[in-house]
Structures are given as structure tokens and as C-alpha cells.
Amino acid sequence: MNHAPDCAARLLAAARALFARRGYDGTSVRAITAKAKANLGAVTYHFGSKEALYHKVIESITEPFVDRVAAAAAGAGAPLDRIEAIVRTVFEQMERHPEMPALIIRVLASERRMPPPAARTMQRNIRALSETIRAGQRDGSIRTGDPILLSMSVVAQPLHLALTGRLLEQGLGLDRHDPATRARLVRHVVETVRAALARQPKAPS
Amino acid sequence: MNHAPDCAARLLAAARALFARRGYDGTSVRAITAKAKANLGAVTYHFGSKEALYHKVIESITEPFVDRVAAAAAGAGAPLDRIEAIVRTVFEQMERHPEMPALIIRVLASERRMPPPAARTMQRNIRALSETIRAGQRDGSIRTGDPILLSMSVVAQPLHLALTGRLLEQGLGLDRHDPATRARLVRHVVETVRAALARQPKAPS
DNA sequence: GGCGCCATCATACAAACGTATGAATCACGC
DNA sequence: GCGTGATTCATACGTTTGTATGATGGCGCC
Numbered sequence: 010m011n012h013a014p015d016c017a018a019r020l021l022a023a024a025r026a027l028f029a030r031r032g033y034d035g036t037s038v039r040a041i042t043a044k045a046k047a048n049l050g051a052v053t054y055h056f057g058s059k060e061a062l063y064h065k066v067i068e069s070i071t072e073p074f075v076d077r078v079a080a081a082a083a084g085a086g087a088p089l090d091r092i093e094a095i096v097r098t099v100f101e102q103m104e105r106h107p108e109m110p111a112l113i114i115r116v117l118a119s120e121r122r123m124p125p126p127a128a129r130t131m132q133r134n135i136r137a138l139s140e141t142i143r144a145g146q147r148d149g150s151i152r153t154g155d156p157i158l159l160s161m162s163v164v165a166q167p168l169h170l171a172l173t174g175r176l177l178e179q180g181l182g183l184d185r186h187d188p189a190t191r192a193r194l195v196r197h198v199v200e201t202v203r204a205a206l207a208r209q210p211k212a213p214s
Numbered sequence: 215m216n217h218a219p220d221c222a223a224r225l226l227a228a229a230r231a232l233f234a235r236r237g238y239d240g241t242s243v244r245a246i247t248a249k250a251k252a253n254l255g256a257v258t259y260h261f262g263s264k265e266a267l268y269h270k271v272i273e274s275i276t277e278p279f280v281d282r283v284a285a286a287a288a289g290a291g292a293p294l295d296r297i298e299a300i301v302r303t304v305f306e307q308m309e310r311h312p313e314m315p316a317l318i319i320r321v322l323a324s325e326r327r328m329p330p331p332a333a334r335t336m337q338r339n340i341r342a343l344s345e346t347i348r349a350g351q352r353d354g355s356i357r358t359g360d361p362i363l364l365s366m367s368v369v370a371q372p373l374h375l376a377l378t379g380r381l382l383e384q385g386l387g388l389d390r391h392d393p394a395t396r397a398r399l400v401r402h403v404v405e406t407v408r409a410a411l412a413r414q415p416k417a418p419s
Numbered sequence: 420g421g422c423g424c425c426a427t428c429a430t431a432c433a434a435a436c437g438t439a440t441g442a443a444t445c446a447c448g449c
Numbered sequence: 450g451c452g453t454g455a456t457t458c459a460t461a462c463g464t465t466t467g468t469a470t471g472a473t474g475g476c477g478c479c
Contacts, residue, residue: 110323115320165375169370
């Protein structure tokens with residue numbers, strides 16, 4: 010008896026969590042409906058199929074994200090500062106949706122056709138980043154290098170750090186839910202990204 | 215009729231490829247045996263179970279790798295050079311086993327217990343890296359920061375770039391099988407890692 | 420009250436899954 | 450040639466899977 014409102018929303022939340030932890034194939038419709046306290050037929054009813062639910066999950070995470078990244082890239086300030094703002098936006102998004110790194114990275118690792126919302130998000134984010142990098146290269150604050158490759162190197166930092174959280178807990182005794190720890194990780198990534206991109210003065214040789 | 219030798223080796227190769235592309239749950243024993251031209255019962259006979267085969271796959275990729283990373287870390291040269299050597303070792307391993315990034319990353323993303331060989335590899339690689347980074351911090355060539363976090367930032371680069379190969383092909387028209395392209399990617403990551411780690415002289419303010 | 424629409428439910432179904440198992444074949448040594 | 454162990458094979462089995470579908474109840478409108 011599921012009389013609580015928003016069955017579809019509960020399914021979406023359950024699916025988000027389970028697809029992130031177990032992957033698409035490792036998550037059954039029954040596991041999703043059990044977690045959402047919904048009936049087995051609810052997935053077909055509300056979404057049409059398991060795959061359509063999966064696409065909706067990806068979309069629910071990525072769509073709001075794109076605008077935030079674009080806003081950070083379009084903000085005021087030097088290119089390196091704007092890239093820092095983008096990185097902080099990524100961290101905020103991961104805090105809002107802790108499943109995001111695993112979901113995105115599973116999409117990247119899979120031979121399955123990429124869900125359109127994920128593909129759009131990646132393209133737009135990489136474009137926002139690489140254009141900001143180009144601006145920095147033009148004004149001399151960012152080193153030379155391929156802007157798209159540099160963009161990917163930037164995005165790799167927060168995503169992989171989120172994925173390796175388990176190792177961090179064991180290796181450093183960190184508590185991922187501790188705000189001070191989170192701030193430390195953000196600081197680390199921001200410093201690393203800035204160091205990786207900043208143009209250095211010519212070495213006197 | 216499978217009279218060809220090394221049925222177990224064929225299963226291992228087929229499983230390696232399929233686990234990387236489809237993940238553990240998305241790969242059926244029947245798909246593996248079909249690809250290996252072996253009988254359905256062969257997996258249970260040679261490995262005991264699908265899961266044991268999976269562990270063997272992970273082990274077959276990671277075990278030789280650890281020694282190579284340790285050798286690169288123990289080599290002669292400045293810490294930054296040794297870190298570059300480690301990065302090149304990672305790329306060589308990925309060239310030898312193109313499935314490696316996807317396999318490793320799926321392990322990281324999964325809620326499933328980490329296969330012991332993968333856990334050992336990661337610990338040892340991170341240790342080799344972070345000790346090299348500490349040496350660089352002691353001699354002043356590498357900037358301050360947590361060595362383990364810095365190690366993870368280093369490893370994220372080649373892995374992520376390998377995973378996003380599809381996007382690179384679309385965004386840059388790159389052919390991943392082209393040696394010149396590979397060299398370009400290696401150069402990019404090496405430069406990025408060195409830039410991210412190198413200690414900068416104090417800015418005159 | 421009846422109707423239509425929506426949402427929930429329980430169940431059925433065909434297909435797929437990993438494992439188990441006994442039979443058959445092969446390879447090797449004596 | 451025989452015996453033994455290893456390997457391959459075909460099949461069975463219980464379980465799980467995603468989808469389909471008809472029944473039922475709730476709600477709003479006429």
C-alpha cells in the first residue's frame with residue numbers, strides 16, 4: 010500500500026542510489042521498487058522501462074549541473090579564478106548528489122551507448138572549461154597545452170577523488186562526511202588544478 | 215570441440231575484455247565462454263565460479279604492474295623524474311592492457327567488496343608514489359601538500375584520459391590507436407603532473 | 420451514481436542466469 | 450590395451466530478470 014505521494018520521485022531517488030552503487034546491470038527493478046516502497050509494475054508505469062528510468066536518473070543529476078558550470082565559467086574574474094569556481098561548482102554538485110561521480114564514471118567505462126543527457130553535459134562542461142582555459146592562454150596566465158586535454162585533466166581531479174574515498178578513509182583515516190575533511194579535499198584539488206594550469210615565468214637558464 | 219590449448223587462458227582473456235566493457239554483472243558466463251570458444255561448464259571447472267574468474271582477471275592485470283611501478287619509483291633520478299617514470303609505466307601498462315582503466319575504475323565505483331589483488335595494488339602503488347612525493351618535498355623540488363592526496367591526483371590523470379577516449383575521438387578527432395596520438399597524450403599527462411607537483415619559487419610580492 | 424482517468428497492485432511469462440553434475444573423450448604412463 | 454586423472458561437453462535445475470497485463474481503488478467531473 011503506497012499512498013505516499015510522488016511514487017515516481019521515490020523511484021528516481023532509489024534508482025539513483027542503486028545505479029551508482031551497483032551499476033545498471035547489477036541493479037534489478039525489484040531492488041529499486043523495494044527501496045522505493047513501490048510496486049514492481051511502477052517502473053513500467055511511470056517510466057516505461059528500466060532503461061528509461063536510468064536515463065531519467067542521469068538527466069536528473071546532470072541537467073541542473075550544466076547551467077551552474079556555465080555560470081561559473083561566465084563569471085567575473087581571471088580565467089584561473091573562474092576555473093577554480095568551476096571546480097568548486099563540481100564539488101557542490103557532488104555534495105548535493107554523492108552518487109554523481111560513480112554514475113558519471115560508470116557511463117564513461119561502459120560500452121553501452123552513452124545516455125544523451127550525459128553526453129550533452131560532458132560536451133557542454135568541457136566546452137565551458139576549455140574556453141576558459143583558452144582565455145587564460147590568451148592573457149598569458151595559463152600555460153600552453155591543448156585546452157580540451159587540459160579540461161579533462163581538471164575534471165579528473167574531483168571525480169576520481171570522490172571515487173577513491175574508500176581508500177582515503179583507510180589510508181588517511183579521513184571521514185568523508187566531516188566538513189573540515191571536505192574543505193581539505195576541495196583545497197587540495199583547487200591548489201592542484203591551479204598549479205597544473207598556471208603559466209610559469211620563464212626559467213632563467 | 216575445443217582442442218586448442220589453454221582453455222583457461224582463453225577464458226581469462228575473454229573475461230578481461232568483457233568485464234571491462236560490460237562490468238561484472240553485465241557479463242554472463244555464457245558470453246565469456248562463447249567468446250573463448252569454450253563450454254559453459256569450463257568456468258566452473260577451471261576457476262570454480264564466475265566471481266573467482268573475476269578475481270583472477272583483476273590479479274592477472276595488477277600483479278605484474280605493481281613491480282613495474284615500484285621499480286620506476288626506486289629508479290635513479292630526481293623525485294619528479296621518478297614520478298614521470300611512474301606515469302609512463304602506467305601508460306605502458308594501459309597499452310599492454312587497454313581494459314585496465316575500465317576494470318580498475320569499476321572496482322572503485324562498486325559497492326562490492328574490493329577484490330584483494332586490486333586493493334593490494336592500489337595500496338602499494340599509492341605508497342610508492344607518495345613516498346616519492348615525500349622525497350621531493352624534502353629536497354624542495356615538490357610543493358607542499360598531502361602526499362597521498364597528491365598521489366591520487368597523479369593517478370587520476372592517465373586513468374581518466376583513458377576512460378574518456380571516446381570523447382577525445384569526437385572532440386578532437388583523435389585516433390587512439392595512432393602512436394603519435396598516444397605520445398601526445400603521454401606528453402600532456404607528464405607535463406600536467408609535473409606542473410601540478412613542482413615547487414614554484416616564491417613569488418616576489 | 421456513473422464514467423473516465425490515473426495510480427497501484429498482483430501475477431504471469433519467457434528468457435536469462437550461475438552452478439551442479441554425470442557422461443564422454445583425451446592424454447599419458449605402465 | 451588398460452587404468453587413471455584431466456578436460457570437455459551437454460543438460461538440468463532453481464533462481465532471477467524485465468516486461469506485460471488485467472483487476473482494483475481513488476478521485477474529479479457531469
